[in-house]
Amino acid sequence: MSESQYRVRQHAFEQERLWQVGPDGLSWDGGDKKGHFPFSEIVSIRLSFTPTRFDFARYRCVVTRFNGWREAIVSTSYSGVGSFENRASAYAPFVRNLVALAAKGNPGIRFEAGESHFKYWGSVALLVGAFTLLALVIFSIGFNPTWLIIVKLAVIAFLFPVCLTWMRKNRPRAFQPDAISPHLLPTVDSEHRQ
Numbered sequence: 317m318s319e320s321q322y323r324v325r326q327h328a329f330e331q332e333r334l335w336q337v338g339p340d341g342l343s344w345d346g347g348d349k350k351g352h353f354p355f356s357e358i359v360s361i362r363l364s365f366t367p368t369r370f371d372f373a374r375y376r377c378v379v380t381r382f383n384g385w386r387e388a389i390v391s392t393s394y395s396g397v398g399s400f401e402n403r404a405s406a407y408a409p410f411v412r413n414l415v416a417l418a419a420k421g422n423p424g425i426r427f428e429a430g431e432s433h434f435k436y437w438g439s440v441a442l443l444v445g446a447f448t449l450l451a452l453v454i455f456s457i458g459f460n461p462t463w464l465i466i467v468k469l470a471v472i473a474f475l476f477p478v479c480l481t482w483m484r485k486n487r488p489r490a491f492q493p494d495a496i497s498p499h500l501l502p503t504v505d506s507e508h509r510q
Contacts, residue, residue: 325394335389337414339421342379355421357381362428363411363500365485366390367478371400374428374503377411379476381456393501404502411501419493427493427501430486443479 319338325331333346340353362378375391392400392409418425430436485499 320410320413321407322389322403323393324390324407326388326390327394328397330394332393333449335410336409337417341421342387342414342418351387353379353381353387355418355425358418358425360426360428361415361418362430363491363496364430364443365482365499366484370398371406373402373502374400374477375404375407375500377414380415389415402502408501408503412496415493415496428488429491429497430488433488436486436488440483 321337322335323332325333326337333344333349336343341352341356342358344350356380357401359382360378360380362376362380364376366374366376366494368374371392377389378386379389380386386492389407389411391402391404393403393509395401399487414435415427419427423478491497493498
């Protein structure tokens with residue numbers, strides 16, 4: 317594996333950053349913000365699937381340093397209000413290279429997949445609780461199908477598959493740096509809606 321670069325803008329309040337990974341660590345240059353994490357200072361790398369309301373194709377790589385400082389690299393780049401460019405074709409090879417070089421440079425790094433146990437199970441409990449409450453309300457007061465209720469139920473039905481995909485891809489676990497699960501990285505043809 318050799319040095320590689322990746323450019324991305326996470327949101328409206330950040331300039332585009334140039335990320336670089338090489339044998340000495342991970343660096344970034346965002347115009348007014350620059351930094352470097354030597355591999356010896358990295359304690360964990362977490363890969364996860366993190367869709368948003370407007371961006372269903374977002375994956376994230378979080379690099380955590382020994383002092384708790386974290387940097388996130390995402391697979392989609394902000395291009396305007398509610399609009400994100402899918403950069404899967406550059407993100408996936410960059411992250412594979414980062415993981416391989418980091419594992420070689422510091423065998424003590426924890427490679428984590430999905431969300432933390434607390435966030436994952438808390439989100440699942442919240443989802444189950446919300447659907448249970450919705451069912452109780454419908455059964456206790458009856459179902460009166462006004463246009464507003466139908467629209468809200470349609471939105472829930474539309475987003476439910478995204479929720480199930482999030483649950484499947486973000487189950488907390490470790491991964492081996494030389495065997496990254498396909499669920500942890502986007503494919504070039506990942507579903508992307510704007």
